Amino acid sequence: MLYLIGLGLGDPTDVTVKGLEIIKKCEHVYLEAYTSILSAGPEELSKFYGKELVVADREMVEQGADDILEKAKVTDVAFLVVGDPFGATTHTDLVLRASSLNIPFQVVHNASILNAVGACGLQLYSFGETVSIPYWTETWEPDSFFDKICENKKRGLHTLCLLDIKVKEPNLESMMRGKVKYDPPRFMTVAQAADQLVKIIDRKPDNDTLLRTDTVVGVARIGSPTQKIVSCTLENLVEMDLGPPLHSLVICGKMHPLELDFLKSFAS
Amino acid sequence: MLYLIGLGLGDPTDVTVKGLEIIKKCEHVYLEAYTSILSAGPEELSKFYGKELVVADREMVEQGADDILEKAKVTDVAFLVVGDPFGATTHTDLVLRASSLNIPFQVVHNASILNAVGACGLQLYSFGETVSIPYWTETWEPDSFFDKICENKKRGLHTLCLLDIKVKEPNLESMMRGKVKYDPPRFMTVAQAADQLVKIIDRKPDNDTLLRTDTVVGVARIGSPTQKIVSCTLENLVEMDLGPPLHSLVICGKMHPLELDFLKSFAS
Numbered sequence: 001m002l003y004l005i006g007l008g009l010g011d012p013t014d015v016t017v018k019g020l021e022i023i024k025k026c027e028h029v030y031l032e033a034y035t036s037i038l039s040a041g042p043e044e045l046s047k048f049y050g051k052e053l054v055v056a057d058r059e060m061v062e063q064g065a066d067d068i069l070e071k072a073k074v075t076d077v078a079f080l081v082v083g084d085p086f087g088a089t090t091h092t093d094l095v096l097r098a099s100s101l102n103i104p105f106q107v108v109h110n111a112s113i114l115n116a117v118g119a120c121g122l123q124l125y126s127f128g129e130t131v132s133i134p135y136w137t138e139t140w141e142p143d144s145f146f147d148k149i150c151e152n153k154k155r156g157l158h159t160l161c162l163l164d165i166k167v168k169e170p171n172l173e174s175m176m177r178g179k180v181k182y183d184p185p186r187f188m189t190v191a192q193a194a195d196q197l198v199k200i201i202d203r204k205p206d207n208d209t210l211l212r213t214d215t216v217v218g219v220a221r222i223g224s225p226t227q228k229i230v231s232c233t234l235e236n237l238v239e240m241d242l243g244p245p246l247h248s249l250v251i252c253g254k255m256h257p258l259e260l261d262f263l264k265s266f267a268s
Numbered sequence: 269m270l271y272l273i274g275l276g277l278g279d280p281t282d283v284t285v286k287g288l289e290i291i292k293k294c295e296h297v298y299l300e301a302y303t304s305i306l307s308a309g310p311e312e313l314s315k316f317y318g319k320e321l322v323v324a325d326r327e328m329v330e331q332g333a334d335d336i337l338e339k340a341k342v343t344d345v346a347f348l349v350v351g352d353p354f355g356a357t358t359h360t361d362l363v364l365r366a367s368s369l370n371i372p373f374q375v376v377h378n379a380s381i382l383n384a385v386g387a388c389g390l391q392l393y394s395f396g397e398t399v400s401i402p403y404w405t406e407t408w409e410p411d412s413f414f415d416k417i418c419e420n421k422k423r424g425l426h427t428l429c430l431l432d433i434k435v436k437e438p439n440l441e442s443m444m445r446g447k448v449k450y451d452p453p454r455f456m457t458v459a460q461a462a463d464q465l466v467k468i469i470d471r472k473p474d475n476d477t478l479l480r481t482d483t484v485v486g487v488a489r490i491g492s493p494t495q496k497i498v499s500c501t502l503e504n505l506v507e508m509d510l511g512p513p514l515h516s517l518v519i520c521g522k523m524h525p526l527e528l529d530f531l532k533s534f535a536s
Contacts, residue, residue: 009377013286016276016378020285084379086386089526096389096530109277109384109491110284111352111377114392118354119375121364124382125398129425132393151423157397223377258357262364 002072002098004085006110009223010039010246012048019108023049026078028071030056032091033167039224039244045080053080057168061090065097072103083112113248116222117160120229120250121262127160128152133193133249135164135186143200149251150209156254163188163247187245190218190230194237194249201234210234210251217250217263218242231266240268270340270366272353274378277491278307278514280316287376291317294346296339298324300359301435307492307512313348321348325436329358333365340371351380381516384490385428388497388518389530395428396420401461401517403432403454411468417519418477424522431456431515455513458486458498462505462517469502478502478519485518485531486510499534508536 003022008014015023023029031042031053046053056064056079071077085091085107098105118124129152131145145161152159166186174181194216201212212235220228220242228242234251255263271290276282283291291297299310299321314321324332324347339345353359353375366373386392397420399413413429420427434454442449462484469480480503488496488510496510502519523531 006379008284011286013289014284014377016282016284017288018279018281021281084383084386086383086392089391092386092389092391092526092530096526096533099533107387107491109282109379109387111274111379112383115352115354115380115382116377118352118360119377121360123357123360124354125400125430127398128396129423130393130395155397155419162393223375258360258364262360265364265367 001076002069002103002105003076003078003108004091004095004105005078005080005108006084006112007080007082008110009083009113009116010221011224012040012045014110014223016108016110019110020049022108023051023078023080026051026076028054028075028077029080030054030068030078031080032056032061032082039221058090061094065094068094069098069101069103072098073101084110084114087112087114111223113162113222113246114160117219117248117250119222119227120217120219120231120266122158122217122250122252122259123256126156126158126253126256128155128157128253130160130162132162133164133188133196135166135188136196146197146200146210150207153209153251153253158253159251161193161249161251163190163193163249165246188247189245190220190242190247190249191238191240193247194218194234198235198238215252215263217252217266218247219250220244220247222248229266230268231263232268236268269344270337270371270373271344271346271376272359272363272373273346273348273376274352274380275348275350276378277351277384278489279492280308280313282378282491284376284378287378288317290376291319291346291348294319294344296322296343297346297348298322298336299348300324300329300350307489326358329362333362336362337366337369337371340366341369352378352382355380355382379491381430381490381514382428385487385516385518387490387495388485388487388499388534390426390485390518390520390527391524394424394426394521394524396423396425396521398428398430400430401432401456401464403434403456404464414465414468414478418475421477421519421521426521427519429461429517429519431458431461431517433514456515457513458488458510458515458517459506459508461515462486462502466503466506483520483531485520485534486515487518488512488515490516497534498536499531500536504536
């Protein structure tokens with residue numbers, strides 16, 4: 001049996017009682033560690049569960065899925081995912097492969113940023129399409145997310161922007177020298193995301209949908225004791241420091257009086 | 269201290285470890301019981317927590333909030349919500365009132381249908397605005413959700429439709445006789461929702477966005493052992509019986525090959 005278990009927002013105790021019971025009985029426990037991060041490290045989790053964990057990077061999950069599935073044919077295997085198991089395409093793919101091999105699977109859901117972002121007081125029903133904001137490089141500055149934000153905003157909808165995560169990225173320089181070395185992990189901050197958005201706005205003189213002075217919300221470490229939420233203008237967010245990862249950004253659409261009241265308590 | 273604790277999708281064991289620890293230490297525990305339902309009854313929950321529960325209906329939460337907040341000023345009070353605490357406006361309002369009275373509060377997030385709907389294989393990032401489909405009455409047949417679904421569909425986005433719940437609704441006939449009696453609880457099925465949508469389509473000859481033959485997904489009791497997911501045309505869903513509540517409906521937008529593959533496993 002293959003169990004996909006959501007770990008929720010970051011603390012070991014964010015796992016559900018059901019999830020914890022299953023983890024304890026599984027023979028193999030994998031921890032997916034590249035689409036998000038936990039504030040707790042694998043050692044802390046392992047201790048909390050009383051189980052050894054295999055930390056699975058992208059390569060292991062995408063190329064080593066057969067091995068995980070082979071084990072699930074004969075014994076109980078847990079695959080742990082930060083947030084909810086269906087937050088990333090890779091996990092959907094794993095379920096699909098299990099299903100085509102007739103391996104029974106069960107999903108244990110949990111909170112993810114997609115619903116926990118409600119903590120900022122904006123109504124979840126009034127969010128439009130979610131976008132991802134990637135890190136820009138020297139030669140590649142994609143901005144397709146900008147149009148999606150504007151489409152949402154024109155309809156009065158808020159936009160949740162998921163910010164880029166770079167974990168175990170091969171270092172290009174050492175690759176060219178034939179060595180495999182990894183860059184240190186990077187997590188985009190709301191300030192970096194706001195900075196890219198402001199740059200796009202400055203390049204589009206005809207845009208009158210998303211402005212530098214529009215209200216946005218920066219959220220950091222949602223659900224943790226150090227959670228931070230800040231509401232300000234997009235251009236002011238560029239200067240804000242919300243501390244350690246994970247960060248997410250919300251571009252506000254049309255706001256209900258109750259939403260405005262709530263946001264006021266986070267005004268900066 | 270006021271704790272708002274999400275209970276997740278329906279089973280007592282869907283509570284998080286953190287949530288359970290807090291419930292056990294609270295002096296007063298309220299269970300919100302009108303924006304959603306648990307498959308488990310309050311008695312089963314109370315036994316699982318080892319705590320007495322006060323079942324709070326809409327009236328109690330909206331009119332009796334002061335009493336809950338007074339208690340939270342001097343002791344630990346838990347307010348339990350099916351799904352995630354920020355799934356309904358009432359709970360946002362409760363947090364806002366606590367905040368204005370300087371009562372400290374903490375939120376324990378959990379899965380809600382808004383992310384657990386990913387179990388049908390449609391990517392959560394490709395959902396547009398969420399809509400609510402209300403029960404029609406003899407004299408009132410609102411259809412504003414139809415335009416929202418079409419707006420999403422035009423942009424290639426899926427729509428999650430939350431279906432109406434009627435819990436503790438005063439019976440009109442007895443009200444006119446001066447008595448307070450309540451109708452039995454009702455939960456809209458995907459078949460009823462599909463039926464209303466088909467009727468709207470038949471009334472709008474100019475609509476070419478949402479058709480009777482479009483692919484939709486009906487989901488029931490997501491996250492429970494009896495979970496059921498069915499993918500078929502909108503008109504065929506009218507005849508489908510997915511069993512007991514809760515049901516939700518998804519209107520598909522443009523589908524990625526991986527999404528199509530996944531949906532095939534639920535084809536009916």
